[in-house]
Amino acid sequence: MGQPVASRGRGATPTVGKAMLNKYARAFFTRVLTPFAAFLIRRGVSPDTVTLLGTAGVVAGALVFYPMGEFFWGTVVITLFVFSDLVDGNMARQLGRSSRWGAFLDSTLDRVADGAIFGGLALWYAGSGDDTILCAVSIFCLASGQVVSYTKARGEAIGLPVAVNGLVERAERLVVSLVAAGFAGLHKFGVPGIQYLLPVALWIVAVGSLVTLVQRVVTVRREAAEADAATEESQGTEAAK
Ligand SMILES: CCCCCCCC/C=C\CCCCCCCC(=O)OC[C@H](COP(=O)(O)O[C@@H]1[C@H](O)[C@H](OP(=O)(O)O)[C@@H](O)[C@H](O)[C@H]1O)OC(=O)CCCCCCC/C=C\CCCCCCCC
Ligand SMILES: Nc1ccn([C@@H]2O[C@H](COP(=O)(O)O)[C@@H](O)[C@H]2O)c(=O)n1
Numbered sequence: 001m002g003q004p005v006a007s008r009g010r011g012a013t014p015t016v017g018k019a020m021l022n023k024y025a026r027a028f029f030t031r032v033l034t035p036f037a038a039f040l041i042r043r044g045v046s047p048d049t050v051t052l053l054g055t056a057g058v059v060a061g062a063l064v065f066y067p068m069g070e071f072f073w074g075t076v077v078i079t080l081f082v083f084s085d086l087v088d089g090n091m092a093r094q095l096g097r098s099s100r101w102g103a104f105l106d107s108t109l110d111r112v113a114d115g116a117i118f119g120g121l122a123l124w125y126a127g128s129g130d131d132t133i134l135c136a137v138s139i140f141c142l143a144s145g146q147v148v149s150y151t152k153a154r155g156e157a158i159g160l161p162v163a164v165n166g167l168v169e170r171a172e173r174l175v176v177s178l179v180a181a182g183f184a185g186l187h188k189f190g191v192p193g194i195q196y197l198l199p200v201a202l203w204i205v206a207v208g209s210l211v212t213l214v215q216r217v218v219t220v221r222r223e224a225a226e227a228d229a230a231t232e233e234s235q236g237t238e239a240a241k
């Protein structure tokens with residue numbers, strides 16, 4: 001199998017602005033999760049099943065617990081399932097079965113999971129959380145995260161390397177939001193003051209996503225201009241022959 005379409009271009013041009021977690025944490029979690037991935041393979045579980053069940057668990061955790069303000073239990077459930085996103089690819093690679101379909105399913109269901117997490121938070125602030133501004137910030141996190149991912153997918157689809165990941169990738173969005181939500185949930189267990197972590201995290205993710213969006217759009221604009229200029233030059237050379 002050649003390089004999956006979803007990651008095409010990553011090897012061609014060195015990627016600048018590689019986000020911290022993808023750079024440092026992925027290797028660590030790959031080592032930690034490889035035995036578990038191997039165990040699932042031995043039990044006959046497929047990578048697609050892990051992708052689907054993992055997403056279902058994240059969606060259930062986010063949409064059942066977060067709208068009720070149960071941030072601790074919601075985060076515990078989401079955390080249990082969100083690592084499936086690292087396990088599925090690990091299984092596919094161990095099996096030598098990394099596929100275009102798998103890449104598509106993985107990325108598409110990432111968007112579903114992210115939508116549920118920030119949607120669940122928005123529902124809380126729109127309801128009993130009663131905070132219009134934080135509801136709007138949650139919706140902004142949801143929408144900007146999806147657009148950030150889209151810039152890379154669309155850029156790669158039109159044949160550009162999109163050689164930038166930017167400040168805040170998906171892993172950063174998730175870690176910042178989930179760690180804050182988990183700790184903020186401890187307020188219900190009597191820990192004072194800690195509930196403010198979640199609003200702070202949402203603002204950080206919102207601003208970080210906006211910066212990342214600008215970084216990616218600027219990169220795609222430059223790469224597109226370079227690619228178009230190269231095409232025009234080669235057409236001019238052809239016409240001159
Ligand atoms: C006392 C309070 C207790 C609270 C309960 C527990 C709290 C635990 C809190 C948080 C845990 C958060 C874990 C989040 C793990 C995220 C793992 C993950 O899914 O990473 C996915 C990411 C990307 O994978 P893909 O290549 O499959 O996805 C691509 C990506 O989506 C692209 O999007 P873009 O970036 O462009 O926006 C798409 O373009 C592309 O299509 C798509 O394919 O994987 C990585 O990046 C790898 C790195 C993973 C790093 C995980 C770090 C976890 C770090 C710490 C967790 C532990 C924190 C402990 C807190 C303790 C609190 C007590
Ligand atoms: N069901 C799946 C899921 C993933 N893949 C492959 O893994 C890549 C993603 O790796 P992660 O470590 O980020 O999960 C993806 O691009 C596919 O190549 C798969 O084949 N089947």
Ligand SMILES: [Mg+2]
Pocket residue numbers: 084085086087088089106
């Ligand atoms: Mg995955």
Ligand SMILES: [Mg+2]
Pocket residue numbers: 085106107110
């Ligand atoms: Mg994924």
